[in-house]
Amino acid sequence: MNTSPSSTEILETKQHFEILDGLRGIAAFAVVVFHFMEWIFTDPSQNFIGHGFLAVDFFFCLSGFVIGYAYDDRIAKMGLRNFFVSRIIRLHPLVVAGSILGLLAFLFDPFGGHLELYSTGKIILTFICSIFLIPFPVIADRGFNLFSFNAPAWSLFWEYIANIAYALVLYKVRKNYLMILTALAAFALCYVGYNSDNLLGGWSGPTFWDGCARISYSFLAGLLIYRSNWIIKNKLGFGGLTILLLLAFIMPSSEFNWLTEPLVVLFYFPLLVSLGAGAVLKPGLEKFCVFSGKISYPLYMTHYAALWMFGNYYTNYKPDEAQLALIVVASVILLVGFAYFVMVFYDIPLREYLKRKRKEKLSVRS
Template sequence: MEKPAPEILQTKQHFEILDGLRGVAALAVVTFHFMEMAYSDYSKNFIGHGFLAVDFFFCLSGFVIGYAYDDRIAKIGVLEFFKSRLIRLHPQVILGSILGLFAFLFDPFGGHPELYSAGKILLVFICSVFMVPFPVVTDRAFNLFSFNAPAWSLFWEYVANIVYAFVLCRLNRQFLLLLTVISAVGLCFVGYRTGNLMGGWGGPNFWDGCARISFSFLAGLLIYRSNWIIKNKLGFIGLTILLALAFVMPFTKWNWLTESFVVLFYFPLLIALGAGAVLTNGLKKLCVFSGKISYPLYMTHYAAIWMFGNYYASHKPGTGQLTLIIITGIILLVGVAYLIMEGFDIPVRKYLTERRKKTLES
């Protein structure tokens, strides 16, 4: 008879609608990045607030980390918690860095790798693999991680996980509420100062990312610990529509206020509703698939985005052709993410988990 998995390796039942919404948010990010390359004026971008999906990810992460680890991190220990998070997250960090490096060196539509020495390119790659911010590549708009731009949010996710393991897991709800309120003020300040909540991804706006992760992660954790779960019958489709509305809302002169409202109140409400919504059997497989593919899609799509950006700059396709390219690109990237999930992510994580299990049992 097979031994039960050690408590460290045991997982809890998922909130499947929240998993599904994570996939919707990942699709919004990919669509936003395509559109961003073509329309630098976000008021002309139909999904101009798609970047707010990252704040939704952060809030969802706080909720899920609290749910998964609050009652057992003291038993498994900080080191094993970090191992669990690295096995879950880091294989895609490495793969995204490799794909980004290839796109940088062999982009058929442009780019200037010849302007950078081999040593500098290697250093940028190593920093990307080990999640060390290094915003030095001009061609990549001084992204924190030049070969895989979305990794900036993973950097802050790692920071939040470290703070959770050493501090937040021990805080009572009152202190957590106080920190959440303080971080809300900080987020509003960032929005007012910059006019939006888009920062965190590059050298010049590095600390904006701290404000974004601080509030949303704490808010998600607070929702879980306060049991602010709202029973409802909106279902996956209803909540998908509500989530999408945040990404397609129009730009106004009060942009920083509307974005702050969405992050401070609307996204936490959606998390509470998603945790309490009823999932119909017919959509269960879709939600599970959406949740599984969300992270591979998010972490591997940007190599194609850089190439698309260079193609658009050099070829200037018309609206009809542009629409076809973007729709086809999104479909292809979802397909690639599925292959990566099945051929790389799941096998690698399974292998690492089995190695860890044997170590724990020995």
């Protein structure tokens, strides 16, 4: 009798929570705007979207919920290897694309940079580390980011770590123990907020372990929401939840960021995930939410190469407010369009090809 999982069981996908997909896209858009604004407003208190970076914590919470929903009832049957292959196919093509774009922006930035300061060997090594998600914060011109050629990849590194922890341990952890782990992670997050005065860290060498605290709490909280079925039925809809999500990102900065930011991550984002999972989507918004969800990851992983060029342009040429507004608005629109191009002509075809090849191998084995 053949007890190995079938290709259908391994490749199975589940129905999406469309409002949560839509909110993921809104969060990705907020990250892009925040990254432009942080170049312009070095004082966070002047930045109208000064807490846009908290979108990453929302992503982490969503990820915990979605991973639990998608794999809790089948990871034991499909096995570790198949789980990891599934996640790599889903996530890694855009890791590679973002690294290539970042390398090109570093080599051919028309507005500045100090390419002459870096040896060919260091550039090649940095690129290899970026492709394989090996933290290597050595490029001063890139702010000593963990991944100098694609800054947002720091969150993907921790996403991979969370996926490994889920596959090895968390999927077997009972709910009461999961609550204990989540509570411990909450204390770690609060410590990071208090010690650093905010939750902005995780992207650089000196703040490396801040990223661990951020993924630990939010991923566990999302998983706990799913396992506990904390889904709140409501009539807020996509529009109402979008407003609630954006309120977190435009929350004013203050001397109490060490307190307000952890509170948002600890309670507000899990509440939004629970509400998003239980909200009813009004007719006519399905296509937008589906598109928003699909474009979120390509947008997140491809936008930052342009940000370094924008930063060098802004620093060197100091455009006036009218020029700046035009540049930022046009750039955001173009980046969404470029992300769509990458998604349609690179990410989706490559993932479909990899899935097809994998299905053929699984069919031969079975």
